[in-house]
Amino acid sequence: MRQLLVLGAGTAGTMIANRMRRLLDPHQWQVTVVDRDDDHHYQPGYLFVPFAMMSPHDVVRSRHAQLHDGVRFVTGEVDLVDHAHDAVVLTDGTRLPYDQLVIASGTTPRPDQTPGTTGPLWRDKVHEFYTLEGAVALREALEHFTHGRLVVHVTEMPIKCPVAPLEFTLLAEAMFRGRGQRDRVEIVYATPLPGAFTKPVASARLGHLLEDRKILVETDFMLESIDNERQCLVSYDEREVPFDLLVTVPLNMGADFVARSGLGDELNYVPVDRGTLLATGHDNIFAVGDAGDIPTSKAGSVAHYSVDVFVDNFLDHVEGRPLTHHFDGHANCFVESGDGKALLIDFNYDVEPLPGKFPIPVLGPMTLLEETRANHAGKTAFSWVYWNLLLPGRLPMPTDMSMAGKHVPTPMNHTEPGTTFPEKEQLP
Amino acid sequence: MSTTTIDGRTIHVDQEGFLTEPAEWDEDMARSLSALLGIELDERHWKILRFLRADHASTGETPTLRRVSTSLQVPMKELFQLFPTKPAKKMAYVAGLPKPRGCV
Numbered sequence: 001m002r003q004l005l006v007l008g009a010g011t012a013g014t015m016i017a018n019r020m021r022r023l024l025d026p027h028q029w030q031v032t033v034v035d036r037d038d039d040h041h042y043q044p045g046y047l048f049v050p051f052a053m054m055s056p057h058d059v060v061r062s063r064h065a066q067l068h069d070g071v072r073f074v075t076g077e078v079d080l081v082d083h084a085h086d087a088v089v090l091t092d093g094t095r096l097p098y099d100q101l102v103i104a105s106g107t108t109p110r111p112d113q114t115p116g117t118t119g120p121l122w123r124d125k126v127h128e129f130y131t132l133e134g135a136v137a138l139r140e141a142l143e144h145f146t147h148g149r150l151v152v153h154v155t156e157m158p159i160k161c162p163v164a165p166l167e168f169t170l171l172a173e174a175m176f177r178g179r180g181q182r183d184r185v186e187i188v189y190a191t192p193l194p195g196a197f198t199k200p201v202a203s204a205r206l207g208h209l210l211e212d213r214k215i216l217v218e219t220d221f222m223l224e225s226i227d228n229e230r231q232c233l234v235s236y237d238e239r240e241v242p243f244d245l246l247v248t249v250p251l252n253m254g255a256d257f258v259a260r261s262g263l264g265d266e267l268n269y270v271p272v273d274r275g276t277l278l279a280t281g282h283d284n285i286f287a288v289g290d291a292g293d294i295p296t297s298k299a300g301s302v303a304h305y306s307v308d309v310f311v312d313n314f315l316d317h318v319e320g321r322p323l324t325h326h327f328d329g330h331a332n333c334f335v336e337s338g339d340g341k342a343l344l345i346d347f348n349y350d351v352e353p354l355p356g357k358f359p360i361p362v363l364g365p366m367t368l369l370e371e372t373r374a375n376h377a378g379k380t381a382f383s384w385v386y387w388n389l390l391l392p393g394r395l396p397m398p399t400d401m402s403m404a405g406k407h408v409p410t411p412m413n414h415t416e417p418g419t420t421f422p423e424k425e426q427l428p
Numbered sequence: 429m430s431t432t433t434i435d436g437r438t439i440h441v442d443q444e445g446f447l448t449e450p451a452e453w454d455e456d457m458a459r460s461l462s463a464l465l466g467i468e469l470d471e472r473h474w475k476i477l478r479f480l481r482a483d484h485a486s487t488g489e490t491p492t493l494r495r496v497s498t499s500l501q502v503p504m505k506e507l508f509q510l511f512p513t514k515p516a517k518k519m520a521y522v523a524g525l526p527k528p529r530g531c532v
Binding site: 156157192193194200220222223236237265266267271274295 | 493495507508
């Protein structure tokens with residue numbers, strides 16, 4: 001019996017196990033999934049918990065219940081991938097041999113990596129919403145926060161769901177406005193990037209969102225430490241951002257066993273071929289979802305579209321045929337903007353988010369890069385889609401991004417040499 | 429795509445002046461670009477610039493500050509001293525690579 005071993009029963013791992021179980025001959029292949037516990041979290045729900053728009057128990061279901069009956073589920077902590085001998089070793093000593101290995105162990109926030117984050121103010125005035133525990137603690141904090149300076153902060157890219165901090169900021173602004181407290185709450189968004197939006201079209205169309213709502217943006221802010229005594233963020237270039245309530249997105253890192261196995265980069269992500277997700281230097285190890293180093297968002301949407309490519313390639317791969325399907329980096333995501341509205345963005349490795357209609361050109365019903373109620377309805381309905389269609393591997397969507405329905409801006413005009421070089425004050 | 433002329437050489441740049449054709453870069457170009465930022469390059473800068481070029485050539489991406497810091501064992505603080513204020517952007521600019529980016 002050949003073994004397909006999947007490490008991680010999150011979004012990507014569950015989809016792969018379910019789809020491969022249906023496609024592979026049960027007399028020839030065993031499909032095994034390993035995870036440390038049996039709690040599958042609907043992670044997009046974390047954003048809504050602090051605003052009491054979703055309750056904690058709506059977020060968690062059993063992992064094994066999401067898996068096809070023919071998939072073996074093993075509960076255990078991975079110690080090491082012994083890739084020289086095609087086996088995974090668990091911390092209890094169990095050895096799981098594999099013919100093909102899929103690393104789908106995701107990425108997690110590591111507040112311990114930045115000095116002062118888990119200090120005396122942790123879960124008191126310093127919060128995060130990328131864990132269920134954190135989201136619940138933040139709900140309490142927001143309930144009691146009536147005035148002062150709220151700072152929403154991103155430590156370093158890449159992070160899981162890179163638009164979530166912006167969504168959080170916009171939802172918080174709408175919440176304080178609704179409570180009649182907006183004029184007593186100052187809101188600051190601090191980012192290590194050159195702006196809240198960095199892609200030209202999105203930036204031009206969405207930059208006003210923060211300005212109109214009087215949200216201050218602190219750009220190019222690289223956090224060195226959090227000073228608990230003085231209640232401020234301190235950057236490497238010695239800027240300080242004081243806060244009364246801080247919502248930080250800690251550094252994200254891949255699983256430690258990836259590093260222990262010698263398979264990771266500086267953040268424990270597995271270097272892979274961006275088209276096929278095959279781990280660099282290995283012919284029987286793939287890394288999918290957030291665990292790999294592909295240059296796009298760490299998000300369930302990327303996991304979804306990339307798993308489609310993985311599935312199309314896998315049967316060829318195990319028969320020794322060339323991999324003919326290539327992932328284009330396609331992702332789409334809803335961006336909550338408060339007041340019952342949301343935006344939708346659709347992009348890939350090479351095409352930035354553009355305006356237009358989605359998924360059907362001209363008709364929509366969803367609108368790209370614009371705040372609408374239909375987009376918000378789409379985001380709200382997605383939880384049902386996730387559990388009932390996406391995880392079982394039955395969501396019919398084209399894998400490659402489509403340009404149909406998108407409005408492409410006129411390309412920049414060619415200008416005479418020497419005329420466009422920025423003035424000195426505009427240089428980086 | 430825009431072009432500009434630096435020291436008599438025509439190069440392709442984006443709206444902020446970042447080179448868009450990595451092949452148009454060489455060490456003389458780095459000296460000219462760093463001079464525009466008021467940075468005089470010494471061996472510590474060169475070590476970083478050479479890493480940026482090599483890493484971009486192999487991965488297709490501009491490395492992050494953390495990647496530079498970990499790979500070269502240079503403390504983050506030192507990157508801020510060598511390329512003051514916005515090291516990620518400035519390093520990419522002088523190395524003739526695309527600037528660091530997010531998804532929207």
